[in-house]
Amino acid sequence: MSVEKNTRDLEAGIEKDFTGKMSYGSYLSLGELLAAQHPVSRPEHHDEMLFIIQHQTSELWLKLVLHELRAVRAKLQADDLRSAMKGIARIKHIQRSLTEQWSVLATLTPSEYAEFRGDLGASSGFQSYQYRAVEFLLGNKNAGMLEVFANDPEAQELLATLLDQTSIYDEFIRLLSRRGHDIPAELLERDLRSAHVFNPELVQVYKAVYENAEDNWDLYEACEELVDLEDNFQLWRFRHLKTVERTIGFKRGTGGSSGVGFLQKALELTFFPELYAVRTEIGR
Numbered sequence: 001m002s003v004e005k006n007t008r009d010l011e012a013g014i015e016k017d018f019t020g021k022m023s024y025g026s027y028l029s030l031g032e033l034l035a036a037q038h039p040v041s042r043p044e045h046h047d048e049m050l051f052i053i054q055h056q057t058s059e060l061w062l063k064l065v066l067h068e069l070r071a072v073r074a075k076l077q078a079d080d081l082r083s084a085m086k087g088i089a090r091i092k093h094i095q096r097s098l099t100e101q102w103s104v105l106a107t108l109t110p111s112e113y114a115e116f117r118g119d120l121g122a123s124s125g126f127q128s129y130q131y132r133a134v135e136f137l138l139g140n141k142n143a144g145m146l147e148v149f150a151n152d153p154e155a156q157e158l159l160a161t162l163l164d165q166t167s168i169y170d171e172f173i174r175l176l177s178r179r180g181h182d183i184p185a186e187l188l189e190r191d192l193r194s195a196h197v198f199n200p201e202l203v204q205v206y207k208a209v210y211e212n213a214e215d216n217w218d219l220y221e222a223c224e225e226l227v228d229l230e231d232n233f234q235l236w237r238f239r240h241l242k243t244v245e246r247t248i249g250f251k252r253g254t255g256g257s258s259g260v261g262f263l264q265k266a267l268e269l270t271f272f273p274e275l276y277a278v279r280t281e282i283g284r
């Protein structure tokens with residue numbers, strides 16, 4: 001180390017020749033990853049790179065969320081609540097990161113965006129199959145969404161598979177039933193292809209869990225973890241809505257929707273309605 005040159009000397013053992021060896025770039029497929037940004041504006045607009053990378057990083061994190069959610073579902077199926085909660089803890093951190101990331105895109109002014117928005121054609125985040133897959137895995141199924149992916153058979157297949165499978169919430173409810181809680185039969189035999197709908201009897205099950213937390217500690221904690229998950233999801237939706245509002249105002253979306261009004265309606269969707277409803281009942 002030569003302090004005067006402000007330079008760190010390389011140590012003798014540092015690897016320099018990667019012939020026949022795995023390197024950082026080859027392990028991470030950086031060649032492909034960093035060659036996958038293709039701005040379409042001509043002449044290329046400086047801010048389109050921000051727009052592309054914001055979406056690509058979001059999709060990478062969504063890929064990990066899906067990976068973790070599938071594992072959480074398997075752990076719930078195996079009655080391993082502790083491992084399932086570990087997975088949820090990781091997902092919550094990813095969600096925070098995804099939500100925090102909106103502040104980067106918020107530096108894109110309406111005039112900057114207007115310069116390349118026309119080049120985006122009919123493309124829209126509405127066509128994000130990974131986002132839809134996360135919604136399905138959490139229990140907000142919507143078979144109609146599959147039509148959007150008619151031109152992407154792989155994405156459509158992935159969503160069709162998830163549509164037929166149980167969600168995280170279905171599995172949690174089944175676990176409650178195996179633990180001896182009085183779960184209504186219609187919840188255990190429900191049509192998996194539709195969204196979970198509010199069930200007042202389930203609120204009473206949660207009421208018993210919350211009012212006897214000492215005897216149901218892991219379930220009590222799991223309920224709160226699920227509420228955190230939904231809360232975080234809604235915060236992402238809200239930041240998306242507010243970023244859209246400050247960037248395009250009340251223009252229609254490129255995906256064909258009314259824009260902000262359509263996104264507002266998504267804030268009324270809920271994954272675990274009974275876990276919110278129980279709050280009104282506690283201590284009554």
Ligand code: HEM
Pocket residue numbers: 054055058059105108113123124125126127128131240243244247248252253254255256257258259260262263266
């Ligand atoms: C300036 C930036 C953005 C604008 C103006 C914008 C605008 C919109 C609009 C208007 C919609 C409604 C569908 C439509 O008609 O197009 C939408 C949907 C959506 N966008 Fe964005 N968006 C932006 C950034 C992002 C980013 C960074 C993501 C991250 C992946 C994203 C993901 C989504 C998703 C998942 C939907 C579907 C939401 C739902 O179904 O409720 N958007 N966006």
Ligand SMILES: N[C@@H](CC(=O)c1ccccc1NC=O)C(=O)O
Pocket residue numbers: 055117120123124125126248252253254255
């Ligand atoms: N729907 C946006 C366009 C948009 O944001 C977008 C375009 C292509 C790929 C992803 C996008 N992100 C979110 O919707 C708009 O109406 O301006």
